[in-house]
Amino acid sequence: MDILSLLGIILAFAAILGGNVMEGGALGSLFNGPAGIIVVGGTLAATILQTSWPVIKRALRQSRWVFIPPYIGLEDGIDKVINWSVRARKQGLLGLEGLAEREPERFARKGLQLLVDGAETETIRSILEVELDSREQSDLEAARVFEAMGGYAPTIGIIGAVMGLIQVMTNLEDPSTLGAGIATAFVATIYGVALANLLFFPMANKLRGIVRQRSRYEDMMIDGIIAIAEGENPRSIELRLRGFIQ
Template sequence: MDILSLIGVVLAFAAILGGNLLEGGTLAMLFNGPAAIIVIGGTLAAIIIQTPRPVLVRAGKIFGWIFMPPYLAPEEGLDKVIGWSLRSRKEGLLGLESLADSEPEPFARKGLQVLVDGSEPEAVRAILEVELEFGEERDLDAARVFEAMGGYSPTIGIIGAVMGLIQVMTNLEDPATLGSGIATAFVATIYGVAFANLLLFPIASKLRSLVRQRSRYQEMMIDGLMAVAEGENPRSIELRLRGYLQ
């Protein structure tokens, strides 16, 4: 689990709620059903209209990366490549077949399988680079969903504020309804701005960072596989690939 993401979410809500309490407010002041429906419902509606279904589905799948990011261990990946190199120098590329079958990481497993099948190194590189580029672009598009939601949320909050003020203006003769209308107006604005800047924009940035980390790892594996295919010295491979770990 990414403990920093959890700490960030808790701290964000603690800052808002704690600041409100220090100002003499109550927790109930910040909980407003109509405002939440307007901001959350409106933001979701806007993003559903804007986003193609495959991108929206992918965004839902990678949302969990915020707390449970995909497991990447560059040091372990480097050790794997060195092991493949040593084995291929002793047994040839066919000696990697058993390792390909047991490799748990899908990208590395595919690279090993294509290599063992006898494909030329450049063909192996082309196959893996297509998968890397497609996967990176797909997941960056998914991360942009949350960025777009962060753009819509404050505007929807303003809509909620205007709706609350309309209620106030149309019921000036009934003081009992003024409080709820004003509350909806201001709380909707808080919801819109807070969701955008404390959750949605940070989520989008975190996801982009994770996608780039995965792409960098996959680039390292591609370079490593190419070096193994060309029979490079394991020590030279290690020195080159350590540049990816900096």
Template sequence: MDILSLLGIILAFAALLGGNLLEGGNLGSLFNLPAALIVVGGTLAATMLQTSGGLLRRAFSQSRWVLFPPYIGLDEGIGKVMDWSVRARKQGLLGLEAIAEKEPESFARKGLQLLVDGAEPETIRSVLEVDLESREQRDLEAAQVFEAMGGYSPTIGIIGAVMGLIQVMTNLTDPSALGTGIATAFVATIYGVALANLLFFPVANKMREIVRRRSRYEDMITDGIIAIADGENPRSIEMRLRGFVQS
């Protein structure tokens, strides 16, 4: 679990609720079902309208990365490439066949299989780069779904505020109905802005960071496999790949 993300979520909402209490406010005043229905329902509806079903499912599936990010170990990756290069130097490229069959990562397994099959270095690079770029694009599109939600929710919050004020204006002769309309108006605005800046935008940025980190890892694996195909010395391969960790 990503403890920093968890602490960020807790701190964000604790700051809002705590600040409200310190100002003498009532926590109950921040919980308004009509306002939540307008903002959350409207934001989801707008997002569903612009997004395909597959992309929407992918986005919500990958949102778990915020708290449970996929493990991306650059040092471990370098260690694997070094093992491959030593094995290839001692046994030839065919010596990697057993390793390729047992490799758990599909990206690395594809590269090793191309290597064992005797593909040219440029062919290997071309195949792996297409695989990397296509998945990176799909993952970034998933992050953009939350970015779109962050753009919609403040506007939907303003719509909720206007609807609440309309309710107030149509019930000026009934003082008992004024409080509900005013509460919906202001709370809807809070919901829209808070969800955008404390949830949707941070989730989108976190997902993009993880996508970039994984792309760097796969770039490193690609460079390592190409270096093995070119017959480079394991020591020079390690020195090159260390640049991915230090950058």
């Protein structure tokens, strides 16, 4: 569980609700069903319209990373590569075959299998880099779904505000309806801006950060696997890979 993500969301909405109470406002004034339907529904509709179904599914799967990010252990990865290197120097590359079969990470398993098969270093690098780039682009495209939602939400909020003002202007002769119309107008704007800046944009940035960290890990694995294929000393490999840890 990413405590910072949970804490960030709690603080963001606590600040808005707490500030409203300190100004003398009622909490109920910030809850408006029609405004919520306009902003949330309109934002989802615009995002779905511009996005393909596979990308939406990937974005929904990735959304849990905001609170439960995938484990990316650079130190563990270095230890793993060093163990492979020691095994390869003692038993040859064929000695890695058993490790390849038991390796839980798909990317690392593929690299080990290429080593065992005796592929050329350039071939190994090319195959692994293509997979890394393809996966990275797909993950970033999924993260952009939340960025798009952040872009649409404030505009949809303005549409809700205009709709509320239209209701006010068309019912000036009935003062009992003016309050509801004005409330929808202002609350819709708050919903749009708040969702964009307190939820959607931060989620997109968080996911991009995780994708970049994951790509750095896989870049490190590629360098380690290539170094093993070239027969480098385990100590030299360790020193090289530690350059990935900032």
